[in-house]
Amino acid sequence: MSVQAWIVERIPVSGEQLRELTNEPVPNHLKRWWFCLGGTPAYLFLVQIVTGILLAFYYQATPASAYESIRYITEEVNYGWYFRSLHKWAATFMIAAVILHQMRVYFTAAYRRPREVNWLIGMCLLMASLLTGFTGYSLVFEQLSYWGATVASNLSDAVPVVGPIAKEMLLGGVTYNEHTLSRFYIVHAAILPAAMILLLVVHISLIRLHGVTELRSADDPVDKPTHFNFFPDHLYTEIIVGLVLMVLLSALATILPAELGPKADPQTTPEVIKPEWFFYVSFRWLKMFSLTFAVLSTGFIVAAMFVWPWIDSLLVRITKNRDASVYVGIVATMLLIGLTVVEAVLEH
Numbered sequence: 001m002s003v004q005a006w007i008v009e010r011i012p013v014s015g016e017q018l019r020e021l022t023n024e025p026v027p028n029h030l031k032r033w034w035f036c037l038g039g040t041p042a043y044l045f046l047v048q049i050v051t052g053i054l055l056a057f058y059y060q061a062t063p064a065s066a067y068e069s070i071r072y073i074t075e076e077v078n079y080g081w082y083f084r085s086l087h088k089w090a091a092t093f094m095i096a097a098v099i100l101h102q103m104r105v106y107f108t109a110a111y112r113r114p115r116e117v118n119w120l121i122g123m124c125l126l127m128a129s130l131l132t133g134f135t136g137y138s139l140v141f142e143q144l145s146y147w148g149a150t151v152a153s154n155l156s157d158a159v160p161v162v163g164p165i166a167k168e169m170l171l172g173g174v175t176y177n178e179h180t181l182s183r184f185y186i187v188h189a190a191i192l193p194a195a196m197i198l199l200l201v202v203h204i205s206l207i208r209l210h211g212v213t214e215l216r217s218a219d220d221p222v223d224k225p226t227h228f229n230f231f232p233d234h235l236y237t238e239i240i241v242g243l244v245l246m247v248l249l250s251a252l253a254t255i256l257p258a259e260l261g262p263k264a265d266p267q268t269t270p271e272v273i274k275p276e277w278f279f280y281v282s283f284r285w286l287k288m289f290s291l292t293f294a295v296l297s298t299g300f301i302v303a304a305m306f307v308w309p310w311i312d313s314l315l316v317r318i319t320k321n322r323d324a325s326v327y328v329g330i331v332a333t334m335l336l337i338g339l340t341v342v343e344a345v346l347e348h
């Protein structure tokens with residue numbers, strides 16, 4: 001009996017059935033890389049899982065040994081510096097790719113009926129990606145990661161009702177203590193990745209069920225096909241994007257490897273506390289307003305982002321203009337870039 005026949009007898013799925021399952025016709029605009037940006041965070045998420053497992057072989061989540069275990073990974077483990085740097089750069093790229101993918105979805109209004117639920121799932125993926133970045137940064141137990149986590153947990157006190165409870169659950173106490181790091185670790189390495197895998201299964205299934213949003217323009221040629229095959233055409237595009245990213249990540253990991261700042265010292269507050277770049281915008285916002293206003297308005301903005309598909313349909317009805325959300329998006333993008341740059345340039 002041939003190997004193929006042996007396998008098919010035990011797993012009775014034919015190649016034809018598999019091809020049918022994966023071969024979604026994809027609209028032509030997905031040939032442009034900025035339209036199919038969703039595949040990029042999916043690929044980077046895989047890189048994070050593989051490099052994260054390798055780091056977990058050596059990382060120890062206690063205040064007494066976390067910093068030393070990271071120093072050991074960086075300086076003594078074979079290729080430890082490389083995998084740690086890959087993990088760090090892929091995290092940066094993943095969050096950037098999620099934001100760019102969300103912008104593409106937003107500016108092409110691909111969240112409109114019937115894809116509102118997938119927008120909600122996407123928002124959960126955005127929150128989970130940001131939280132994973134935050135908890136990962138805190139695991140290093142250097143001055144900045146320790147004080148960043150302390151500032152962030154103090155901020156949640158300003159959120160009415162749920163804030164103090166969330167803070168205590170995350171820290172494992174009222175303030176940062178010896179249980180905090182292991183909480184961050186389990187949230188970073190188990191709870192959030194598991195939640196993201198579940199969310200991604202639903203996200204991708206819904207995309208498969210609805211198909212990707214069709215975008216037609218008046219000058220599209222009428223005699224050319226409007227779709228191409230997912231398998232193998234689109235898969236090849238994704239493989240090429242993955243290979244280019246791998247080269248880029250390896251180059252960055254080698255030229256600009258992840259460093260290790262001074263060890264956390266709970267007695268000495270550093271002069272300048274900065275979060276990771278993806279929180280610059282919220283950090284600058286906090287510095288511009290009173291604590292209560294900044295925290296409540298951030299909550300309000302995030303809530304509005306969640307329900308944006310419904311706000312958008314209200315806007316269209318009121319303004320009778322289907323592009324109203326584009327103007328809101330342009331202002332929001334300019335604010336996002338502006339505040340991030342200001343926070344990056346200014347020390348305080």
Ligand code: HEM
Pocket residue numbers: 035036037038039040041042045098101102105110111115118119120121122123125126129200203207211212213
């Ligand atoms: C880990 C994060 C994410 C991954 C891996 C991911 C993956 C994908 C993929 C592969 C697609 C197919 C089309 C494309 O490549 O653009 C897609 C479409 C979509 N995504 Fe995401 N996504 C993520 C986050 C988000 C976020 C943050 C949002 C918005 C809040 C979002 C909302 C959507 C919507 C509405 C579609 C349908 C687009 C259409 O029909 O044109 N996704 N996503």
